[in-house]
Amino acid sequence: MDKKCYITTPIYYASGDVHIGNSYSTVVCDVFARYHRQKNDDTYFLTGMDEHGQKIEEAAKKQNKTPQEFVDEVASRTKNLWQNLQITNNDFIRTSEERHTKVVQDIFEQLLRQDDIYLGTYEGNYCVPCESFFPKSQLNEDGTCPDCGRPTIKVKEESYFLRLKKYEKQLLDFIKANKDFIQPETRRNEVISFIEQGLEDLCVSRTSFKWGIPVKSNPKHVIYVWIDALANYLTALGYKSQDDSLYQKYWLNGDEVVHVVGKDILRFHAIYWPIMLMALNVPIRFKLYAHGWILMKEGKMSKSVGNIVYPNDVVNEYGLDSLRYYLVKEMPLGNDGIFTWERFIERYNVDLANDLGNLVSRSISMINKYFQGKVVKPNKSYFTYDDEILSLTKKVIETYQNDFNNFQFQNGLNIIWSYIDRANKYIDETSPWVLAKDESKKEELNDVMYHLYEMLRLISIMIEPVMPTSSKIILDELKVNEENRTISSLVFGKTLTGETIDKPIVLFKRLDIKEEIKKHEQ
Ligand code: ME8
Numbered sequence: 001m002d003k004k005c006y007i008t009t010p011i012y013y014a015s016g017d018v019h020i021g022n023s024y025s026t027v028v029c030d031v032f033a034r035y036h037r038q039k040n041d042d043t044y045f046l047t048g049m050d051e052h053g054q055k056i057e058e059a060a061k062k063q064n065k066t067p068q069e070f071v072d073e074v075a076s077r078t079k080n081l082w083q084n085l086q087i088t089n090n091d092f093i094r095t096s097e098e099r100h101t102k103v104v105q106d107i108f109e110q111l112l113r114q115d116d117i118y119l120g121t122y123e124g125n126y127c128v129p130c131e132s133f134f135p136k137s138q139l140n141e142d143g144t145c146p147d148c149g150r151p152t153i154k155v156k157e158e159s160y161f162l163r164l165k166k167y168e169k170q171l172l173d174f175i176k177a178n179k180d181f182i183q184p185e186t187r188r189n190e191v192i193s194f195i196e197q198g199l200e201d202l203c204v205s206r207t208s209f210k211w212g213i214p215v216k217s218n219p220k221h222v223i224y225v226w227i228d229a230l231a232n233y234l235t236a237l238g239y240k241s242q243d244d245s246l247y248q249k250y251w252l253n254g255d256e257v258v259h260v261v262g263k264d265i266l267r268f269h270a271i272y273w274p275i276m277l278m279a280l281n282v283p284i285r286f287k288l289y290a291h292g293w294i295l296m297k298e299g300k301m302s303k304s305v306g307n308i309v310y311p312n313d314v315v316n317e318y319g320l321d322s323l324r325y326y327l328v329k330e331m332p333l334g335n336d337g338i339f340t341w342e343r344f345i346e347r348y349n350v351d352l353a354n355d356l357g358n359l360v361s362r363s364i365s366m367i368n369k370y371f372q373g374k375v376v377k378p379n380k381s382y383f384t385y386d387d388e389i390l391s392l393t394k395k396v397i398e399t400y401q402n403d404f405n406n407f408q409f410q411n412g413l414n415i416i417w418s419y420i421d422r423a424n425k426y427i428d429e430t431s432p433w434v435l436a437k438d439e440s441k442k443e444e445l446n447d448v449m450y451h452l453y454e455m456l457r458l459i460s461i462m463i464e465p466v467m468p469t470s471s472k473i474i475l476d477e478l479k480v481n482e483e484n485r486t487i488s489s490l491v492f493g494k495t496l497t498g499e500t501i502d503k504p505i506v507l508f509k510r511l512d513i514k515e516e517i518k519k520h521e522q
Helices: 020-038 054-062 067-084 098-113 165-177 185-196 225-230 245-252 263-280 311-318 320-330 341-371 384-405 409-430 439-463 468-477 513-521
Strands: 004-008 042-050 091-094 117-127 132-134 153-162 256-262 286-291
Touching (some): 042 067, 042 225, 067 091, 098 225, 098 263, 153 263, 165 185, 311 320, 320 341, 320 409, 320 468, 341 513, 439 468
Parallel strands (some): 004 042, 004 256
16 A cells, blocks of 8 residues: 545535535545545545534424434435445444544533633524524625525524634644645635634534534533534544544544535635644644535526436436536536536537547447457557557656646546547547558558557546446456556556457447437426
């Protein structure tokens, strides 16, 4: 094993089902985890559910269920969804589990003992959908939430507070000294200017509802859901519990710890979380990647607009890889991306059915037709294109690895697709159907087929983190042995004598764009 990596998604509110917007974080983390496992890095991937808070208590009440019944159902649907999306998480933490609640209580008590948490009174507003406190000065003029624009409620209650002010300077120094702590840079700058305006101590308990983790020494208070939720990144590793070997391994002694979060929850992860760790005397080992939002034509996805798209619906109709591909391809990390059915079908037809699908079916049917399904490594090169392809391959693999190492998955896909284009062009340039007519050109023809075989093999390995299903189908069809599917075989020319391959199958059937769009407009 080379490196020890720990990657986490935000834990999703169990107030409703995950849609394609929030499943983006999970897919991106899965791409990271698959890529690192391919590289033989010891990778631990955590996701889970945020199950406490006023929002969930209210959602359960509406359905006449206890909060626990309600979150049990959502958690079970979410787990199933991740299975359908072939998410390779190692653990799924739920904040209502005892392994979590017990440790959160201990953390709270420790901070209380240290006087990092103190008792006071909160008077201000609270946004239930965002589970956020806002002093009057931060609200919009009409009293709505500055983050989501929805109405807030007035709160005046006895509360515990976490001393953020005390750690303000230490945090600012840390962020300034660690340039890559928050990425992309625009988000880092936002956080710096937010802190520079001065931090207020944070209210960290509520008394006006019940569904949360009680403060051990004063159980009429429940712990603020964000303090509860952020702690999941440690409780899932066994922090402060009898067996903390995962914490020792991946947090204290790991090489790379990454929290992937949406831009709307950056403040919590870039300010509250590191301050909690400083107060607990736990080293800040993580990096934050903040991504943008997937928007619809009308703007945000919302129940009231009725424009929510659920991942299972896309997968059932168009297959898993087309969804995973679209999410990664259309979202430059950091900026917003748009989901429209037009764009989705267009990418499906152009990138998947045409570019990749055609390359696979053309190459496989020619290898079958001209060489009964078997290629052999040629002992010299026959075309000037061959040298060009050899050096291009090296460059593509290098760029791909560089992009994937640096979380630039969209760029990585772009480079793979430029390689697919080159392979399609290579077929036109070498015109195998002409070579096939001339018996004396048999070796040249084999050379072309061999190049296509190897290019396809490399493409299939490179797309695996994003498109695991297609990758496996192509590698199986090409009868590539296990050894030549690994990242160390990501070199042109590894295949010596190919096995007899299968008949081509259609990976992505071309769609009639008008018909598909009509379906989704109904
Ligand atoms: O915030 N496009 O949970 P959550 C992209 N429980 N990302 C989106 C999105 C969209 N349209 N809509 C939501 C919470 N997200 C807390 C997290 S972590 C300790 C606690 C993202 O279910 C959003 O940015 O509301 C966030 O990163 C994630 O989905 C979970 O959102």
